[in-house]
Amino acid sequence: MYKPRNLIEISYSFTVWGSNYLLRNDHGRLLNRPFLSRTYLKPKKQIPLQMKSEPHLEKQSIFSCNKMIMNLGRQGKVKEARQLFDEMPQRDVVSHASMITVYLKHKDLPKAERLFYSMPERSVVSDSAMVHAYAKAGRIDEGRRIFDLMPDRNVYAWTSLISGYFQNRRVDEARKLLQQMPEKNVVTWTTAMVGYAQNGLIAEARSIFDQVPEKNVIVWTAMIRAYVENHQVNQALELFDKMPERNLYSWNVMIQGCLNDNRVEKALELFNAMPWRNMVSWTTVVTGLARNEMIEMAREYFDQMPNRDPAAWNAMITAYVDEGLVAKANELFDSMSNKDLVSWNVMIDGYAKSGLEGEALKRFILMLRSGLRPNPTTLTSVVTSCGGILELMQAHVLVLLLGFDQDTSLDNALVTMYSRCGDINSSLIAFENLKVKDVVSWTAIILAYANHGLGKQALQSFAQMLKSGNQPDEITFVGLLSACSHAGLVKKGQKLFESMRHAYGLEPRAEHYCCLVDILGRGKLVDEAIRVVQRMPPEERDAAVLGALLGACKLYGDVGVANQICNEIVELEPGNSGAYVLMANTYAASGRWGDFAQVRKKMKERKVKKVPGFSEIEVNGKNHIFFVGDKSHPEKEEIYTLIKENLLPLMQEKMI
Template identity: 40%
Template sequence: MMGNHGRATVLWSMLLQVRSQCSTANAIARYARSGQLGHARKVFDETPLPLRTISSWNTMVAAYFEARQPHEALFLFQRMPHRNTVSWNGLISGHIKNGMLLEARKVFDAMPDRNVVSWTSMVRGYVRNSDVAEAERLFWQMPDKNVVSWTVMLGGLLQEARIEDARKLFDMMPEKDVVAVTNMIGGYCEEGRLDEARELFDQMPRRNVVTWTTMVSGYARNGRVDVARKLFEVMPERNEVSWTAMLMGYTHSGRMREASKLFDMMPVKLVVDCNEMIMGFGLAGEVDKARRVFEEMKDRDDGTWSALIKVYERKGYELEALGLFRRMQIEGVVLNFPSLISVLSVCASLASLDHGRQVHTQLVRSEFDQDLYVASVLITMYVKCGDLVRAKRVFNRFPLKDVVMWNSMITGYSQHGLGEEALNVFYNMGSSGVQPDDVTFIGVLSACSYSGKVKEGLELFESMKCKYQVEPRLEHYACLVDLLGRAGQVNDAMKLIQKMPMEPDAIVWGALLGACRTHMNLDLAEISVDKLAQLEPKNAGPLVLLSNMYASRGRWKDVEVLRKKMKSRSFMKLPGCSWIEVEKKVHMFTGGDSKGHPEQPIIMKMLEKLGGLLREAGYCPDGSFVLHDVDEEEKTHSLGYHSEKLAVAYGLLKVPEGMPIRVMKNLRVCGDCHSAIKLIAKVTGREIILRDANRFHHFKDGYCSCKDYW
């Protein structure tokens, strides 16, 4: 018989045991939640066996799954003295979290008692794995469903954009909580069906912040920023996500004044908000403001860096982009995918081969170079840097190519005037079974155009629609007009324009005008210039070109009329500039002289020396380009000082003998410079590669790869 005293002792010791069980279980859970797996395990191991509750075991197993250590989790699970349904469910969800769906299913099939959580976890697993069909099969087999199960299934249907099926399921739900309705609203917003979303929203008896934010973001993302703002103003409560959603509504629609105001009002500015402002300002052309946001930030993430680099790249601040990329490396920021891609594009537009190769090395190191997307950007970079050998090498490394990669190579050869090679790649593409798309045809048609293959070009154009089911777009017609025009069939080109199924744009008329200039067709030139004046009233180029044509025919009165017309209106003038890379440094030259360049004296000396050599070789400057350059480049200066000549002179001074001199120009190369550089290549015995706004010119031994046809 146990006395009162004995009974109290037993009770007391039981109470103590429960208390210490609770406190150790709590400690384990606390450590596990905060990701301190080591501490959790220490408390677990130091707890004597009888004090380890089943929930401590479950928590430990879950913690290992959470920490991506499924094998350790499984090992612990197998050592458990007792298991309950929660333990088995934890095994299912743990496997699913670690992407082990098949193992989860095996556990599910083998476990003793399945409850609604077991079933729902499995359904969720299939939804996550994008196997919504299997999720549905399981869902309809469930013996019991609760609101969570229904919501998981609803999420699966919405994930597949099966909005009508989702709505049917939604209507069948015996009970709908805030989460379920918000899910449905989000689905409608995703599809742009704002009225249906709003109807559900208005009918809700209770809403939370997330529901409001879903609706605000739905309006914001679908171009109804003002409605979004009205809702935002009346929200009973806002969180960081609400502010970010509203801000993005403004930045993505380019409404930077409002974005800026909202940004200043934000109680908490997250890194994403600053990144949004950088992109928003930058893409709206306010690069200085974008930079200021960047500099004022305390904590930057890799998205911050890639945002500003991208802004610089898109807005033509190539040197700044490279500088920022360098700073990023100096500050030890881990290079990320978007930055590398942006910088490769910068290297491409700057034709900075040294930097491009450096980035390529980094890509290899980080194994990003195995990616098809990256490889295509790399090919384009090498092509734009004028290094077709390296472009081809990257191209050849991929046995399985996608259409983008084929297009990069075709366009590359085409831009270098290698029509034959471009067409060969196109035929290989056909045999490899990859279907050409609209971009492919822009490549092959311009290849035909640059290399004077009129017959092939016309045939390819015909085959586009009948053989490859690619509908010709405006760009393809522009290529064809260019093809006919360059080959001297200017009237046929005009006939084609009249027959086009769509309204011709400035590129089409520009192509015709170029052909008119080459083949001196004044009548059609005047028509083209009229059309271009309507389409691009700010562009002085066509008028300058026409004026040059009048001048060369001695029609000085017409020249005068045009000149007056140009003075009376304001035109955008794109200043001509050329650049060259020497020892990883990009040297920019604008027209005129090399003032501002530290090595100006030796550059001018080189130009004088070249002048002498050229005169000896029988060069005489072409006066028509002095009067008005085609591209409106600094006409007050004499031909000797065009930017491309300055860059070539600098290249002759700095690029080692035997290496090609690679010069870039932002406009089309001027005709006089073209003849001069041909001769420079001859008298100096150097190879000069000039990339202008349209294409590449390889100068060697007095000849150019474009065969004076550009």
Template identity: 60%
Template sequence: MEYPSSFLVNNIVTVVMHRFRSLRCLHQFKNLPAKNRSTLDRHVPITKTRRIPVADNVITPQIPSDSETREFNIRIGRLGRHGRVEEARNLFNEMPRRDAVSYATMITTYLKNNNLEKAESLFYAMSGSNIVAESAMISGYIHAGRLRDARKVFDEMRERNVYSWTSMVSGYFRSSNADEARRLFDQMPVKNDVSWTTVIVGYARNGLIDQAREVFDAMPEKNVIAWTAIIKSYIECDHLNEAEKLFKKMPQKNLYTWNIMIAGLMQDARRVDEATHLFNSVPQKNEVSWTTMVTGLARNGMTERARDYFDQMPNKDIAAYNAMITRYIDQGLVMEAKELFNSMPERNLVTWNAMLDGLGRSGPTGEALELLNTMLYLGFVPNETTLTSALTSCRGLPEVMQVHAMVIPRGFDQDVSLTNALIAKYSHSGDLQSARVAFEDLKARDVVSWTSMILAYSNHGCGLHALQAFARMLRAGENPDRITFVGILSACSHAGLVRKGRMLFDSMKIAYGLEPTAEHYSCLVDILGRAGKVDEAIKVVSQMPWSQRDEAVLGALLGGCRLHGDGDDRVVNYIGESLIEMEPSMAGSYVLLGNVYAASGKWDELARVRKKMKERNVKKVPGFSQIEVKCENSVFYAGDQAHPDMEEIYRMLRERLVPVMCHRG
């Protein structure tokens, strides 16, 4: 188990302060003049050299801490534990005299409240040596990833305790320097259980499970914490059998060990029954035990069994509710998820995000945004996941803009995943300009960002813009993936760029080591077919892997034949019949083949295709369009006279669409 820095800091302060008090003497630190005490809150310039230590030959007077100072220290610590940092600092500034504990307590308060900068400032304003503050700063630096600064403090300590040694060992493991961590561990004059456990967990987290086991075996006395640490390490390294062997050998188990073993077995769907048997053997189950079972069964797709254990829980916690709601949503059972959601006595952000995700994917239009508004009204603060789920539910441009309006003031506009979703949603909603603005405002782009923008340009018929974005992507050092090539090849097809499209298709394998899929072949066939190069398209299809010849590829080839009336009759017949057999219930394949026959005047063949449609009871789905009326998406069909907003729809078409069509000829 990995001990967080806060754990180490708390133990350092508790144990070392106890040591100081038991000796009833403390190092006397030089106090700043009273007139300068108020300036301590300012950032003291920190040099890269250690503050000047007290010379070894100078004896610092050791005097007992008076009761007034002790009372101040206790009050500062209490304020710090409750997160009232500024009040703690004000009290620190008011102290008539400060001792080692005063500085250590204030520095620890800053660190526990994630204010390393002020802790560092106060630490370097301090004179003399303070083992508690030094140990706390080492842990704080390590937690912030500043291992070099931690090592500098460690090296300059006049006296080191087991906690400072252990913090440094943990820091080197966290930075994947297992050799230096082990070297320090071997140098430790005194080791405790936390030290041994830190090394076991450190090795395991670095994938060195054999070394972790070696250290465990070398422990002079193995307590329940060490046993639990090595068992958990084996589980995290997917060595379930070894974990189970150790679990059975363990002389004394605590509830935490039982729970992690159950959770470990639940990671393997084949061992769910073993996990269930183990759960039934637990002497005294707690909420974590029950939640582990519910979560494990739900993640393994055993919804009914998970619900059965959930219903048996004496005290249901939020994690169990969340596991069941997530499972229902994954199955598309939104009503069951809503029922459970509404019955919850309390919810957390994970609950809201799970429910928003479910409604976004499968719920009625607008319900996810209603839930989001309710969440905001109740005082919950959304995160990036919340708004991404809300975006999924958006059916029209106003809804996308509403979510976008929540993104910017919360500072999420630089979140890559969320912005990528915004680009895609704006594009799907027909607002290419807003998609472009969101993309250009994003400072750190990944391959999905570039691909989303390329697809947006391609889907809107802006082939040249897509190619320009692709060129910028390469200059930025980002390698395209398979989806990027689908977008850029589609752009070449829309722009009629045959030579460029062929070159990009060939570069997939040659330059980027990507094997073309059916989607890429269908794009290439479409490029050639639209350009009238049907013979070349047929050649591509004949030479491509048989496994990749799906309905999209054959449909693109047949579309090229229809567009230009080219192709051998036998080839057309073969393609058309193959396409129909691939999708016997899809009307589009019959219609496409029928159109090819009609374009070439083959009326008997057209009649045969229509007869086959009738025999198989395949009906053509009428084409439909969507338009935004009164802030809602309205779907209507060609010649539709029954839509309740029919007059408004046709008015908007006349006012907006007809002028554009006339302008474009």
């Protein structure tokens, strides 16, 4: 198996990729660098890259300039559009509205705001555009202020504000505005219907549907989708059967709904009844079958597809990866003729999550050599594949070079991985550099502190998290309870466990009970730990929880209870060697050597083997793994000699 020595090869590949990418895509910006143009290119006179004001521009009509601004915006040339706007000898309200629209289409609300508030006079178009932009950005009150000052309001402004209220879960205000609206069109009705459904008010959504005077296929499909997303598939099917006409989107939504509800037979019935299918239809079925653990059938439908776009390939590859079938995913991936960034990301992430970090890094190198530019998703998988601090630091450099250092998900991964590599200080620095800290960020630093035995710091971070307005989730509490266990904070741990249900509405799971039992065991409260296990929901009582209780009994010599727990673990997991080993050690600690021998005998009779420890060493770029007691490696003599002659003297020097 290929495994890079470190990320130096990756960095080299990245440099090659970067050079090619700049030559293909960024040559204009590169040539415009002052030091290049002055020192290296040395032109006789500077060639202006930006458009200069010409006399004939004044002769052009305002109308044609406005049209050019919109055309430049559609081409993504925002700077050129603004330059044309600035050089217009005369502008009207449409000029301002056009430029504002260009900014908003490219998600540059600050520049749109500045231009909007500098307008000599307002227009219904610019006002409506800003109302829509503010509503979409969650700044609904600012949108409402503009709306209230509008002398004339069009349907677009009304509908945008109503949509904004629904998106911000201010349903009463949306309802009131809808009632006040003088005239409504199909878009307004559909917006209200979807808004109610997204807020879980499916009955109100149906009421709106029934009020629509002329229902088109979009209205019908929106209501069907509302039912599907609220897990009311029967009602969706009933409405689907009543539709006067259906389009491809209607069919795809209904099939997706059935697959999400585990109604595979009905989904395939609908799929086979479709008058025509598109790529989305096929991909929906392939993905849905895979999610219903019907991977072989998913592959059959994939193979039947008349045409396959990258989305279809990616769906099937993702299905294999999700099932842990990375080898099959790789086989399919290698047969792809046109791999896109999603394809590479799926494979890199699949290898990373399967513990094949070397293969993940290998795929990353090949991706760079193909000329594709990695995105934050790619680098998150690369970061999680780093097995040591040097690799991680080099990956971090790539993050900075690509300008992704403000991506929250990627930075969260850096916080976690620095901690796993043993560098808690770098983990803390990565956390503090986060501009936006979400619940995952706070949980990552809490877990980092917990894993390094810094319980008090973990609890301090939790207090800061609450002050920031972030609410903990189940994983946060795993970190908190683990921190209390390592720090011996028994009462605090008990209090936090109780707060899960009462203060945050979170139901404790097996991992939380496991932490609590460990806390009580370390605090010598074995009887209380036993009561916790006895009272916990039976479905959450797994081998890990019982193992924690068995460990507590071992510490304090409660042999009778330990024996009972061991038997229960063996019933749950007959091949669990840990239970036998803990039980044997408990007998040994109590001096009951006869019972100790009986446990070891049972292990042999039942062919239960303890997973041996192993060592790994790299020689000439090749990894070699040695298990305890294993002498079967074909090159063992040469490698042992190498260790004896080179590694051991070096270790002795370090010790001196």
